[in-house]
Amino acid sequence: MDATSTVSRTNSNKRPxxxxxxxxxxxxxxxxxxxIIALFICIVLPIYSLLSKSVQNNAGEFVGLDNFLTFITTPSLSSSIGNSVSIALICTFIVTSLAFMAAYGLTRTKIPLKGTFRLVMALPILAPSLLPAISLVYLFGNQGIMKELLMGESIYGPIGIIIGSCFWTFPHALMIMVTALSNTDARLYESADVLGASPARTFFTVTLPGAKYGIISVAFVVFTLVITDFGVPKVIGGQFNVLATDIYKxxxxxxxxxxxxxxxxxxxLPAILTFITDRWLQRRQSALLTSKAVPWVAPKRPIVDRFFLVTMIILSAIVIGIIAMAVYASLVTFWPYNLALSLNNYQFDLMDGGGWESYWNSIEMACYTAVIGTGFIFFQSYLVEKLGGYKVIKWFFHLFAILPLAVPGLVLGLAYIFFFNAPNNPLNGIYGTMAILVVCTISHFYTVCHLTGTTALKQIDPEFESVSASLKVPQIYTFWRVSLPVCLPAVLDIASxxxxxxxxxxxxxxxxxxYNTTLASVAVLNMDDAGDIAPAAAMAVMIMMTCMVAKIIHWFVGDVLLKSSQRWRVR
Amino acid sequence: MSSTYLALHNIHQKFGTHHALKDVSLDVAEGEFVCFLGPSGCGKTSLLRIIAGLDLPTAGKVNQAGTDITYAPVKHRDFGIVFQSYALFPNLSVEDNIAYGLVTQNVSAPQRRARVKELLATVGLSGSESKYPAQLSGGQQQRVALARALATSPGLLLLDEPLSALDARVRAHLRQEIKQLQEKLGVTTIMVTHDQEEALTMADKIVVMNHGVIEQIGSPQTVYTQPKSAFVASFVGEMNFLQADVAGDRTLKSGDHTIEFNGLLDPKQSDIQVAIRPEDIRFFADQDGENTYAGRVAHTEFLGSRVRSTLKLDGIDAPLLADVSMNEMATLNIEAGHPVYCQLPKDRLHVFEGAK
Known part of the structure; x- marks a missing residue:
């Protein structure tokens, strides 16, 4: 063709x-x-310390499985395995059924006030798990107002743990279930209709199989949440031992x-099992729904609708009742002798547990966690998703980021003691400071935030980085100018x-x-432990109100400010 | 002939055991419009990404304007790119999108605005500065993406299936526009496409690729009229294939028929394919002249300006497709079931090695 073909076309040049x-x-x-080094230090190493500690004795010598043998052969301890498992199973059954009914009511019926019902049923997520337990003490405890309903049974024990656990795990279950039931395909229902299937048959052959993975996922999540929770059994468990309280004791x-x-x-173990099942389910679930699916719109079914309306009212009433009881109890001057309302119980400085300072500590800790955590997590998830190369590092990063989901908080806390309190650890200095609380909390909740970030980033065009590189724009500029603004809703979700x-x-x-970093949620626990139940309720209410304010700010910034200032979001 | 602007030397690319590109060499002249054409998975996009520096070759060399850029970072290369998805930044206005590459090059704000205005006029979207991508149609978004790629006046423009997300009418229109724009600016352009019509209408030079190798490089006319391989012949345009054996220097045998051929044949070859385009088959009233055979019309298909008939020739198993105009059809009485005589003119035959 032309002279260039005479130029030597060898491949002597090496990749720099x-x-x-x-x-x-x-x-x-x-x-x-x-x-990735930070994740390794804050997640992997502590868990490793915990695992190695479990096969050592007091003097630090390797003893194999002796600790486990002691645990199993001590009847008072091993019985808590049975207790934990049976409580978790019962709660799983109750919460999964109720959440399915509620989610069905919210997604598949024509009942009014769906938004309100949904909002009310999500409320427990804003309160520490101690709040329902305290509330139950006032409702059914020795001086409870509805004590007779238990017919002589004591609320302190399995009954209390079950009711309290169901209350606080319900919103988590509801969220997953609503998502599972929202994915409908009207064509399947039309086909069933055309083929002459009865409503019951349609329910068992179309609705239930469609939500199958959601239901299994909910069951596992509730089981893990209940078996690893420690707040509810601590407050209302009485002499009934479960694994979580055993660790604490x-x-x-x-x-x-x-x-x-x-x-x-x-x-x-159960947490890891749940984790693996959940991963497996998510892989299966994605193949279930095609992009061609047509959303199903519920027809008017007077009897069904009325049934679900009543169900929703009852469920909402229970949620509101339990929360209202805690609020009321916190305002009563001296239960049950002086029912005059006052703010006496809010004078935390008069009680043990850290006083108002612990509340402000909590706010400080939560703000640090939200700001530092969101910044770190989102930027790192951006790098994992959008930076070219570094395949091995990214793979391990993903693994480390997913790991916290399988580690119960109590276990992580203990792991942190072992790792950070070791005298030979150069990071020993952060032990007992605000820093370790922030680091531990970010690590504890890392997974969901990481997944929120990567999911949002996956939805934006993968060629943005290529385009900006071809325009000779530094990648960090594109992050600031494009990726971050586009993902702001997800960033706000992570922060809240x-x-x-x-x-x-x-x-x-x-x-x-x-002593210097007492927290509000811990103060609830300690005041309850000391018998100051009303102040404990008051602090729990303070936490809940603070979270409500945070959610309102989130809504305001996300739905009001962003939509008005970012004109491009509106089509 | 103008000078070589971009040269690819013996490019290989392997992903594990998969050999995506095998020994690809190519020269692109300055100002040329080159199309990489091939079915999906043929390696055309891989090659484009290597030229852009978005992926690296396993072996080989890329030269642009006399410099070795094989391993140069994307940022140090001189090209603009338009993707199939356009990749417009949704949160930036049309103006900010187009000026995106100018901001970091210390171009002053008034100059930027003037450049954006000029580019928008060039792509026919004057006055759209303050709109957001979501407010534009697909074709308009494509033009903005083009303007953004051209904003920094790159020496090389890369287009990755730029028209495939658009509907047929817009596509035909934009095809012309991009070609005219390219001619006006004289920018060396490489476009990846799987649409042969796009390649034939737009390119100065077509690079037909299959299974990671270049099958043929040539002008649209050459590729269409003188396909070098059976693959090129069947991928670009329609082609009939008949199994045949070499019978003499200039004769072939297919079934019971002897076929005259214009070129010289290699008598050592057996198992070859004779090919002819549907529009090259001629119809006659009787069996005079060379390569004329009796047959029957099996089926006709109305294509608008012409009719595609399926022919069964006596003594040949494979059905042949032949295109005739509406007028011809009326005069020759071509209808399903009717007998016909048709000629395979010897100067229109192609011969390829090997059974299909």
């Missing part, structure tokens, strides 16, 4: 050792490396860290999720707070 990345891609890559009560570690490892969980969590931080 620094690859073909430009400087700013190397800088972003080093941020990713810093991120072994560590806080008897300073038997090795046994605590062993029980923690046992507690890891972190804030609310930082306010309400007890399980991980209960091992990590110090």
């Amino acid at each position: 050792f620094f690859g073909q990345k430009s400087l700013d891609e190397w800088l972003l890559g080093s941020v990713l490396v810093v991120g 072994q560590v806080i009560g008897q300073q038997n860290f090795e046994m605590g570690a062993a029980v923690s490892v046992i507690l890891l 999720y972190l804030f609310v969980n930082a306010m309400t969590t007890v399980s991980a931080v209960v091992f990590l707070y110090s």
Whole structure:
């Protein structure tokens, strides 16, 4: 063709050792490396310390499975395995059924006020799990107003744990179930109709199979939440031992860290099982619905609609009743002798447990968690999704980010003691400070935030980075100018999720707070422990109100400000 | 001939055991419009991404304007790119999208605005500065993406299936526009497409690819009239294939028929394919002249300006497709079931190695 063919066309040129990345891609890559090191230190190493501690004795010598043997052969301890499992199974059954009914009512019927019902039923998520337990004490306890309903049974024990656990796990179950039932395909229902199937047959052959994965997922999630929760059994469990309270007693009560570690490892098992099942289900679920699906619109069915309306009213009334009881109890001057309303119980400084300072500590901790956590998590998930290359590092990053989902808070808290309190750890200095609380809380809730971030980033065009590179624009500029603004709703979701969980969590931080860093949720626990139940209720109410305010701000910023300032979102 | 602007030397690309590109070499002249044409998975997009630096070759060399850019970072290369998805930034206005690459190049704000205005006029979207991508139609978004790629006046324009997301009418219109724009600006352009019509109408040079190798490089006319391989012949336009054996220097045998051929044949070859395009088959009233055979019309298909008939020739198993105009059809009485005589003119035959 022309002269260039005479030029030697050998492949003697070698790929340069620094690859073909430009400087700013190397800088972003080093941020990713810093991120994965942080995850390794804050998640992987502590869990490793916990695992190794569970096979050591008090003096730090390797003893194999001795701790586990001791646990199993001590009747008072091993009985708690049976207790935990049976409680979790009962709650799983109750919550899964109720959540299915509620979700069906919200998604598949023509009842009015769906938004309100949904809002009310999501309320428990804003309160620490201690709140329903305290409320139950006032409703059915020794001086409870509805004590007769139990017909002589005591609320302190399995009954209380079951009701309390059902209350606080319900919104989690409802969210998953609503998602599962929202994915409908009208064509299937039309086919069933045309083929002459009865409503009952349609329900069992179309509706139920369609929601199958959602139902299984809910069952596993509720089982894990209940078996790893420690707030409810601590407040209302009485002498009824469960695994979660065992860890607390072994560590806080008897300073038997090795046994605590062993029980923690046992507690890891159901969580890991749930985690694996959930991953497996998500892979199956995605193939279920085609993009051609036509959403199903519920027809008018007077009897069905009326039934679900009544169900929703009852469920909402229970939720409101339990919350209202806690609020009322916190305002009563001296239960049950002086029912005059006052704010006496809100004078936390007069009680043990840290006083108002613990509340402000919680706010501080939640703000740090939300700001630092959101910044770190979102930027790292951006790098994992959108930075070119670094395949091995990204794979491990993903693994580390998913790991916290399988680690119950109590276990993570204990793991943090073992790791950060070790005298030879250079990070020993953060033990007992606000920093460790923030780090632990971010780690504890890392997975959901990471997935929120990556999901949002996956939805934007993968060629944005290629285009900006071809226009010679640094990638960080495109992150700031395009990716971040487009993903702002997801960023807000992450921030509000972190804030609310930082306010309400007890399980991980209960091992990590110090005299200077008492937290509101821990104060609820300690005041209840000391018999100051009304102030405990008051603090729980304060936490709930704070979370409500946070949610309102989230709604305002996300739905009002963003939509009005970002004109491009409106088509 | 103008000078070589972009040269690919022996490019290989492997993904594990999958050999995506095998020894691909190509020269692109300055100002040329080149189309990479091939079915999906043929390696055309891989090749484009190697030129852009978005992927790396396993072996080989890429030269642009005399510099080796094989391993140069994307940012250090001189090209603009338009993707199939357009990849317009949804939160930025049309103006900000187009000026995106200018902002970091220290172009002053008034100059930027002037450049955006000029580019919008070029792509026929004057006055759309403050609109957002979601407010534009697919064709308009494509033009904005084109303007953005051209904003920094790159030496090379890469188009990755730019028209495939648009509906037929808009596509035909934009095809012309892009071609005219390219001629006006004189920018060297490489477009990836699986649509042969697009390639034939737009390109100065077509690179037909299959299974990671280049099958043929040539002008649209050459590729259409002188396909180098059976694959090119069947992928670009319609083609009839008949199994045949070499019978002499210039004769072939297919079934019971002897077929005269214009070129020289290699008598050592057996198992070859004779090919002819449907529009090259001629119809006659009787059996005079060379390569004329008796047969029957099996089926006709109305295509608007012409009719595609399916023919069964006596002694040949494979049915042949032949296109005739509406007028011809009326005069020759071509109808399903009717007997016909048809000629395979020897200067219109192609011969390819190997059974299909």
